[in-house]
Structures are given as C-alpha cells and as structure tokens.
Amino acid sequence: MREIIFDTETTGLSPDEGHRMVEIGCIEMVGRMATGRTFHAFFNPQMPMPPEAERVHGHSDAFLADKPLFHERAGELLEFLGDAQLVAHNAGFDMRFVNAELARIELPPIPMARVVDTVVMARSKFPGSPASLDALCKRFGVDRSHRVLHGALLDAELLAQVYIELTGGRQIGLGLADDSDADSSGIPARPRLIPAVQRPHRLPRQFAASAEELAVHQEFLAKIKQPLWLSKR
Template identity: 45%
Template structure:
C-alpha cells in the first residue's frame, strides 16, 4: 500500500471564486493505512476579514491569523510534505477547490484530479441513502469526538484518517490469515496437521458418547464422500486419510 496524505482545510467561506481564502490546513501521513506520526499543520493569514458565520464553525478569528504566514510562505513546505502521494479528503471537491486556488495564486502546478480520493464518495457507495458527514461516520464507526468542539483542520484530518481506515476494511484487514494461507498451500496431509496445531488446547466435546456415535453413523452412511473434512485430508472419524 502506497503512502497517502489525509488533508483537511478551514476557510473564510464556501467558494474561492468569490474571494474566500484558506486559513488553516492540516495533514496526516499514513502508510499502509496506519498513521506514521508525521503531520503538517499551519494557520494562514487570508488577507481578508473572516465572516462571523465561518468563525462559528471553526473558531478561527482575525486575531488568531493576523500574525500567521501567507499561503505563499508555507506552500513549499506543504508541497514537500504531500510529495507525490494521493490526497484523501472528505467532500474532496471543496478542499481541492481551495488548494487549487491557492496554488494558482502562487503560480504553482496544481495536483492532478486523479490524485484526490473522496471519502464522502466512498461512504455514499457503502452507505447509500444514509447521513455520511464526517460526524455521522465517526458516530457510525464509534470514533470518539470528545476532542472536537469546533471544526479544526488537524483534528478533522485525524478523525478522517480513522474513518478512512474503517471505509477501507477497518481492523479486519490486519487480521493474521497465515493459518488460512498455510492450509491452502499445504496439501491434504499437511493441512490436517496445521488445523490440529492451530488450537494447541482443543475444546472438550459437549456432546454425549451416544450423540457422537449417532453422528458418526450418519456421516459414514450418507456423507463420507462429501464431508467437509475430506477437503482437509480427514475422514469422518477425524483421522488423516492416506495422501
């Protein structure tokens, strides 16, 4: 799995074409769907006033960004952090529009559209007709929102990284399937030995001797050639069949 960057932005409004600007960017580096610990976070002076409605969303005031660098002062560091990795964002068109607008103002080459991965589109495909905001997905996947009283680029990027892991298969993808792979390639006799070794302390039978005898008679009479165990080199009595 290639290196990927989870990105979130905060802005003065909804549309860079009307003069809105980026005021915060946060990135999380992940490798093989696991955070590496490397992050990128900057506040940005937008050279314009931040509307009250936007402040209610992210809590970033004019005073907080008055001494922050302009975007052209941090764009080199941002581009170096992202490198050539795919960029993951929620409702990616929004973040992409602002990143593209800021890159263009700096005379920088825009990132190709196919490098952007939209987790909103992934969520809509997996949960059609359901609420798929970042908050809704965090609640659905039981990801804690305790640190998130307001939107924030780095906080939201951290949450999105966890959501992205779940959308890509969650913790199931890191389960150890070595036994299954070994069984598949070991042949009948070898597979039987692996299956026996997989549980070092077998569970005691819950059935009575009479029930076991009736079950064995049923298998011998009707299912000997179609028994599940035959695929692993075991006969209906649980013994290894000749190779």
C-alpha cells in the same frame, strides 16, 4: 502506498467569491498505517473573517493576524504532499481552495486524479445513509467527544480512522494507537496521534473447576435416571 489524509478550514464556501484557506492539517499514512508525520499550518487570509465562518472553526481576525501568508509555507506543504495519493472528505471543496491558493502564487494545480473522496466512498458503501464526518464517526465508533469546533488537523485525525474503516477496518499497528516499540517489519513505532485509553491491569481469571466443584457435579449426575450418555445404541 503513501497517502496523505487532509482537511482545510476557510473563510467561506467558494474561492471564486474571493474566500481563502486559513488552515490545513495533513496526516501521513503508509500502507494504511499512520506514521506519526503531520503537516499543520494556519494562514493569514488577508481578508476579514466572516462571522458565520468563525462560528464553524473559531479562527478570528486577531488569531490569524500574525500567521504567515500561504506562499510562505507553500513549499513545505508541497514537499510534505510529495506525489502521495490525497484523501479528503468532500474533496472537491478542499481541492478548490488548495488549487486556488497555488494559482495565486502561479504554481500548477494538483490534479483531482490524485484525490480520493471519502464522501463518495461512504455513499457507495452505505446508500441513503448520512455521509458527514460526524455521522461516519458515529457509525464506526470513532471518539469525537474532544471535537467542539472544526479544526483541520483534528478532523484529519478523525478522517484517518474513518478511512481505515471504509477500506476494510482497523488493523493491528494502525499507528493511531502505538502498542509496541516496533511492528513486524522492524520499523520503530511512531508516536500515537490519539492517546489510547489507559485501562487497569487485571490478573488472569482461573476457569478450572475445583475438586469440590467436581465432586458436587458427579453427585448431581448420579441422580439422573437413565442418562442419555449411558444409553446403549
């Protein structure tokens, strides 16, 4: 099954108040394994960036000034999404903005029936526990030390790892870590999304007892009076 894990950044909390999407990051997964294919774009929102929103993601008016308008990359985005199932954290928020942008250019909305909300999944699996992306990364041991500000592609990468945990745990060949040139199906491995930690090579440990150690052990056993393993039943 093909799935797209995605996240957005915006100028505010509601498109009904005129706020716009300024960034989207998407990661492709097939059979719950990341393929290495991504879609990432910034957009000029054609409105000033509110200071409170800029503090969240760091995208200033100057940074977004030369970025394309949504309609200029909408075709690429829709082609990348295809008919895949979509996965987002607090999906209603992201989908309202995506569909509002599509409505602006008179394209049909993406139905919510195609979307999985990982907030709903987390609250069902861990009732009463925090369900933010940060909280779930902490629960599952997902490294987010490189996350200073919110960013759509970075958050999608974190969410991909959280989603795997929510749906049953990490698997060999997940795609977020590339351990070989091909998986069991013979498909070449894709570039990793998140670099693995490089550990030094260690020589195999020898656990067999030496002749001297065996002799000392036998000497110790000989001192035990009436050992149970020699008792007659």
